[in-house]
Amino acid sequence: MPGQFPAAYATLARRVSFASMLRGLAGTLGLWAVGAIALRAIVIPPEQCPPVTPDEARAAAIAAAVWIERAQATDGSYIYEYDREANIEPGGYNVVRHAGVTMSLYQLAAEGEPAGLATADRGLEWMAANLIRHDDWAALRDPYSGSVKLGATALMLAGLEQRRFATGDEQHDELMRELARFMLVLQLEDGAFLELWDPATEQPNPLYRSKYATGEAFWALTLMYRLFPGEGWDVPALAVADYLALHRDEVENQKFPPWADQWAAYGLSEMADWPLSDAQVEYARSLAERFGLLVRAESQRTTSWWSELWHGRQARAAGMGTWVEGLTSLSRLAEADPRMHDMIDAIAERAACGAGMLYVRQVTAGEAAGGERPDLLEGAWFTEGVTRMDDQQHALSGLIRSEGIIARREGE
Numbered sequence: 001m002p003g004q005f006p007a008a009y010a011t012l013a014r015r016v017s018f019a020s021m022l023r024g025l026a027g028t029l030g031l032w033a034v035g036a037i038a039l040r041a042i043v044i045p046p047e048q049c050p051p052v053t054p055d056e057a058r059a060a061a062i063a064a065a066v067w068i069e070r071a072q073a074t075d076g077s078y079i080y081e082y083d084r085e086a087n088i089e090p091g092g093y094n095v096v097r098h099a100g101v102t103m104s105l106y107q108l109a110a111e112g113e114p115a116g117l118a119t120a121d122r123g124l125e126w127m128a129a130n131l132i133r134h135d136d137w138a139a140l141r142d143p144y145s146g147s148v149k150l151g152a153t154a155l156m157l158a159g160l161e162q163r164r165f166a167t168g169d170e171q172h173d174e175l176m177r178e179l180a181r182f183m184l185v186l187q188l189e190d191g192a193f194l195e196l197w198d199p200a201t202e203q204p205n206p207l208y209r210s211k212y213a214t215g216e217a218f219w220a221l222t223l224m225y226r227l228f229p230g231e232g233w234d235v236p237a238l239a240v241a242d243y244l245a246l247h248r249d250e251v252e253n254q255k256f257p258p259w260a261d262q263w264a265a266y267g268l269s270e271m272a273d274w275p276l277s278d279a280q281v282e283y284a285r286s287l288a289e290r291f292g293l294l295v296r297a298e299s300q301r302t303t304s305w306w307s308e309l310w311h312g313r314q315a316r317a318a319g320m321g322t323w324v325e326g327l328t329s330l331s332r333l334a335e336a337d338p339r340m341h342d343m344i345d346a347i348a349e350r351a352a353c354g355a356g357m358l359y360v361r362q363v364t365a366g367e368a369a370g371g372e373r374p375d376l377l378e379g380a381w382f383t384e385g386v387t388r389m390d391d392q393q394h395a396l397s398g399l400i401r402s403e404g405i406i407a408r409r410e411g412e
Contacts, residue, residue, distance in 0.1 A: 047299040049353035050360045054407040057399045058113065060359050063379035064396040065108055065116035068101060070375045071389065072119055076126030078389045079376070085385040087372045095142040096151040096212075097390045099127060103159035104393040109166035111400045117166070120159070127156050128175075132199065137182035138175065139197060148197040150186050151213035153179050154220045161223040173227075180224050180233065183217045187236055191243030192251065193217050209252060214240065215263030222270035234274070241271065245283035258286045260294060262326035269329035272336035281339045284330055288343055291326045292350040298323075299353055317361070317381030320354060321394025327351035328401035348405050355402035358395050 052060075071079040078101055081090050102123035105116035132141040132148060140152040157179040160172050186194045186204050195210040197203070218240040224233035244264050249257035268276065268284045276284070294315075301314050331347045334340035361381055368377035380387040381395055 045300045045302075047296065047353070048302070048357075049299050050356035052352070052356040052359040052406060054403045054410070056359055057355050057403045057406055060362050061108060061396045061400040061403075062113060062115045063362065064392040064399070065105055065113075065119070067376070067379035067392050068105060068116060068389065068396075069119040072122060076122040076124075076129075078123070081386060081388045082373070082376045082380075083386050084371060084373070084377060084382060093144060094390075095130075095140060095144075096149060096155060097388075097393070098123065099140060099152050099155035099159060101389050101393045102127070103155050103162060104397045106159045106162035106166060107397055108400050110162045111403070113400065114166070120163070124156075124159065124163075133178070134202065136178070137185060138178035139182040140179075141199075146199060148199060149210075149213065150183060150193055150195050150197075151210060151216050153182055154213060154216035157183070157220040158216065158223060161220065161227060164227060176224065176227070177231075180221065183220065184236055187217075187240070190247060190251075191236075191239035191241070192248065193240070211252060211254070211259055211261070212263065214244065214248065215261040215267065218244065218267040219263050219270065222267045226270060237267070237271070238274075241267065241280055242277075245277075245280045258283065258290055260290050260323065260326065261287070262291075262322040262329070265291075265326040265329040265333075269333045272333050276333075276337065278339070281337060284333055284337075285340060285343065287326060288330045288334070288340075288347050291323045291330070292346060294323045295320075295327070295350045295354045295357075298357065313384070314361075316383035316388075317358060317391040317395040318388060318393070320358060321391070321396070321398040324351055324354040324358065324398030324402055325394060327354065328398065328405060331405055348409055351402050351405050352409055355399055355406060358399055362395070 068078060071082075073079075077093065078098060079089055080093050080097075082088075083090060102120050105120035105123070108115065109117045109120070127140050130141050130143045131138050139148050140156045141148050142152070157176055160176050160179070163169065163172070164176075182197070183193070186197060188194065192209060193214045194204045194206065195208040195213050196205040198205045218237060221233050221237040221240065224231070225237055244261070248254070249259060252259075265284070265287050268280065268287075271280070298315050298320060301308075301312065303314065327347055328351050330340075331344070331351055334344045334347055358381070363377045363380050363382065365374075365378050368374040371377045376387075379392070381391045383391075
C-alpha cells in the first residue's frame with residue numbers, strides 16, 4: 001500500500017502537466033489568433049474596391065467638368081481652391097495647373113464627350129493672352145510671377161493636341177509647333193529637360209529640373225509625332241524616353257524609384273507602335289507595379305481614426321487620379337506590346353479599383369444640397385475640407401480613360 005501513493009501521485013502529476021500544456025497551447029493559439037487579427041487590421045487590412053460601371057465613370061467625369069465650368073471666371077481662369085468648412089476661396093494661382101485643367105477638358109472631348117469644350121476654349125484664351133514669344137518659339141508665361149515654366153507650356157501643348165483630336169480643327173497647328181520648339185530649347189543632351197527659361201537672361205536656367213515637367217514634355221512630343229509624323233518630333237521624344245527609362249531616377253535622386261510619373265506613362269502608351277526598347281518596356285512595367293501598389297494601399301484606407309492612425313489619411317483626388325491615369329495608359333500599352341501581356345489583367349483590375357474609389361468619393365448633388373456653396377461642392381473631391389482645381393482635373397482624366405477598361409471587364 002505505501003508504494004501506491006507515489007504511483008498515484010505520479011499519475012496525477014502527469015494529468016496536471018498535460019492539462020497545463022493544453023491550457024498553454026490554447027493560450028498560445030489564442031495569442032496567435034489575436035496577433036493575426038491585429039496584423040490584418042493594422043498592417044494588411046482588407047481592400048475596398050467599390051464597383052463602378054462605365055456609365056457611372058463617364059457621368060462622374062462629366063460632373064467634374066461641370067464643376068470646372070462653374071468655377072471658371074469671366075477671364076477664363078478657374079477658382080484655384082475652395083475650403084468648404086470656412087466657405088472661402090483662399091486665392092493663389094498655379095499656371096501649370098490651369099494648363100492641366102484645360103487639357104483635361106479637351107481630353108474629355110477627345111474621348112467623345114464635348115461637355116467641357118466651351119469651358120476649355122475660354123481657358124485657352126486665358127493662356128493665349130499670356131504667351132511670350134522669342135525667336136521661333138512661344139511659351140506660356142505666369143502673369144503673376146513672370147516665370148516661364150516648361151510644365152505650363154507642355155500641358156498647354158498637350159491640351160491643344162487633345163483639342164485637335166477632338167475637333168479636327170487645324171487653326172492652332174502653328175502655335176503647337178511654336179510651343180514644341182520652346183520645349184526643345186530646354187532639352188539637354190541626355191534627353192532630360194530643364195524647368196525654367198529666364199526672361200532676364202533670355203536663356204534656360206541651368207539649375208532646375210522638374211520631376212513633373214520632363215514627363216509632361218515627353219507626352220506632348222509623342223503627340224506631336226502622332227499629329228505631324230514627318231517633322232521629326234520622334235527624335236527628341238525617343239531621347240527623353242531613354243532618359244526616363246535609364247537615368248532619371250538616379251540623376252534626379254528619386255528616393256523610391258521609379259517616380260510614379262503618369263505623364264511618362266502617357267508618353268510610353270503613345271509609343272506602343274514605334275516600337276519600344278526592352279529598357280523602356282521594363283520601365284513601363286515598373287511604373288505599372290508602382291501605380292498598382294499605390295492603388296492597393298489606398299484601397300485599404302478608410303476615414304476611421306484607427307485607419308488614419310496606422311495608414312494615414314486617404315489620398316486626395318489629385319494624387320489618386322494620376323495613378324488611374326497612369327494605369328489606363330499602361331493598360332493600352334500592355335494590350336499592344338506582347339512583353340506586357342502578362343500584366344493586362346492586373347493593370348485593368350487596379351485601374352478599375354482606383355476608378356471605383358474616385359466614383360464613390362465624389363460629392364453628389366444630394367450631398368451638396370445642404371452646403372453653403374453647392375455649386376462648388378457638387379462634382380468635386382475634398383480632402384480635409386478643401387478641394388483644388390487639379391483634384392477635378394486628374395480625377396476627370398482618370399475616370400474617362402477608365403471607362404473602356406471597366407466595360408471590357410464587365411464583358412469578360
